[in-house]
Amino acid sequence: MITEEELIKEKLALVEELGVHFECSDNLTPLASRIVVYLILTGIKGATFEELVEKLEASKSSISTNLQLLQSNGRITYYTKSGDRKRYFKITPDHIISRLDEKIDLWKKEMKNHQKILAYNQKVLQSKHANEGNHLNVQFSEQYIEFINKMIINLTQLKQNILTITNQNQ
Amino acid sequence: MITEEELIKEKLALVEELGVHFECSDNLTPLASRIVVYLILTGIKGATFEELVEKLEASKSSISTNLQLLQSNGRITYYTKSGDRKRYFKITPDHIISRLDEKIDLWKKEMKNHQKILAYNQKVLQSKHANEGNHLNVQFSEQYIEFINKMIINLTQLKQNILTITNQNQ
DNA sequence: TGTTTGGTTCTGAAGTAAACGAACTAAATT
DNA sequence: AATTTAGTTCGTTTACTTCAGAACCAAACA
Numbered sequence: 001m002i003t004e005e006e007l008i009k010e011k012l013a014l015v016e017e018l019g020v021h022f023e024c025s026d027n028l029t030p031l032a033s034r035i036v037v038y039l040i041l042t043g044i045k046g047a048t049f050e051e052l053v054e055k056l057e058a059s060k061s062s063i064s065t066n067l068q069l070l071q072s073n074g075r076i077t078y079y080t081k082s083g084d085r086k087r088y089f090k091i092t093p094d095h096i097i098s099r100l101d102e103k104i105d106l107w108k109k110e111m112k113n114h115q116k117i118l119a120y121n122q123k124v125l126q127s128k129h130a131n132e133g134n135h136l137n138v139q140f141s142e143q144y145i146e147f148i149n150k151m152i153i154n155l156t157q158l159k160q161n162i163l164t165i166t167n168q169n170q
Numbered sequence: 171m172i173t174e175e176e177l178i179k180e181k182l183a184l185v186e187e188l189g190v191h192f193e194c195s196d197n198l199t200p201l202a203s204r205i206v207v208y209l210i211l212t213g214i215k216g217a218t219f220e221e222l223v224e225k226l227e228a229s230k231s232s233i234s235t236n237l238q239l240l241q242s243n244g245r246i247t248y249y250t251k252s253g254d255r256k257r258y259f260k261i262t263p264d265h266i267i268s269r270l271d272e273k274i275d276l277w278k279k280e281m282k283n284h285q286k287i288l289a290y291n292q293k294v295l296q297s298k299h300a301n302e303g304n305h306l307n308v309q310f311s312e313q314y315i316e317f318i319n320k321m322i323i324n325l326t327q328l329k330q331n332i333l334t335i336t337n338q339n340q
Numbered sequence: 341t342g343t344t345t346g347g348t349t350c351t352g353a354a355g356t357a358a359a360c361g362a363a364c365t366a367a368a369t370t
Numbered sequence: 371a372a373t374t375t376a377g378t379t380c381g382t383t384t385a386c387t388t389c390a391g392a393a394c395c396a397a398a399c400a
Contacts, residue, residue, distance in 0.1 A: 002297045007290075014290060018283050024197070025276055029358060041290060043307035049377065062359050064378060085368070085376060096317055106195055113188050120177075120184060120211060127172045137213035147266055147332055154324045162317055199388065219347065229390045234348055236389095255346060255398070342400090349394075356387075362380090369374070 011041050012055065031058055032066040039076060039091050046079065046088030074098050094166075100159045104152060111148045117141055181211050182225065201228055202236040209246060209261050216249065216258030244268055264336075270329045274322060281318045287311050 015037045022033035034056055039047060047055075052063050067089060070076045075095060078087040092098065118141035125134045185207045192203035204226055209217060217225075222233050237259060240246040245265065248257040262268065288311035295304045 002293060004297075007294060007297060010290060010293070014286060018286065021279060021283055025280065027194070027197075031359075040287060043291070043303055043310075045303045050375095059360050060377070061361075061379080065359085068378090087376085096314060109191060110195065113191055116184060116188065117210060120180060121213070123172060123180070124177060127174075127177060133213055133215045140213075143332075143335065144266055146335075147328070150328055150331070154328060158317070158320055158324060161320070165313065165316075201389075230347070231349080231391075232389050238348085257346085344399075345397085347395090347397105349392105351390105351392090353390085354388085356385100358383105358385085360381105360383075362382105364379075365377090367375085367377105370372085 014041060031062055032070055035066055044090060046090035048086045048088060104155045107148055107152050114145050184211060201232055202240055205236055214260060216260035218256045218258060266332060274325045277318055277322050284315050
């Protein structure tokens, strides 16, 4: 049997270890990503403001600012208990879906940009006696747009799958 | 018919417009992402150090540093012409594939992290009289890992498709 | 051999961002 | 009414980033 203390220690170790990943992959500040990892590991029971200040050894102001940030971009929410003034912060239950939506949006943006690049390349191709290079550029752009399209379709499909899975399990 | 000058103007406008996107989505410095966009728009003929200094209105030192950075992470390469000391920088031809590889690596990393999270959740579940919350946490982790797995499979398949397409067109 | 070309490297200055402390507030408690 | 609780807001500090300027270097040229 593992003691409570050992588990807490392990949790904080994981916060440090995994924090870095969320920091780069989701563009979060160090503290914000530590909060996210801590809340992921804490699960649905959530953690209070106070607990975060203590365990992550950060100031109230930093915790406050970062909690607001994470709430505003939909990564976390809180619930309250009656007869208890504290807020219990937790990862938003459907955060898989919202992360997927973010990814999809990013690829859509990339799609738009590469359509602009394609348009430019086509203009260049028509402007002067078409040289071989310009022709290849157009082909390349078309191919890349095709790739992005597939990417978006894949992600959308995946999202649909997950939605059906989660609905089944409810 | 569009003049050469108009095209250059349009290119530089696109550099400004699209630069921002690459800046956040790929975590590049402003100048680095402007270089990337410029080189994408310039295509396979590439651009010289000098041209970049002039057109992007940046110092030699900044261009130098950022070119090295972009080379070291594999986004750009250069070729030389005999009887010409200049280097011609261009986007690495297979950058679709390498970007895909990067994405795949990121998801693999996320997989590893969530396996750690799952392991932790299972420990918690076994440590004390299992409460309902801990049980849900484990389920959730398992589901998420399943999702990441699908994501990786999808991306790998996509990469394979693109590889066959590009091989056909060669 | 000295000079030009095509860069690189090393400071340094300006700007940016993360986290903090202190003062503040609104609701609940005594 | 005064105090405690649970947080927020604001201004500042500190660390880090980005870019530029100047000095530097290696290869080619004259």
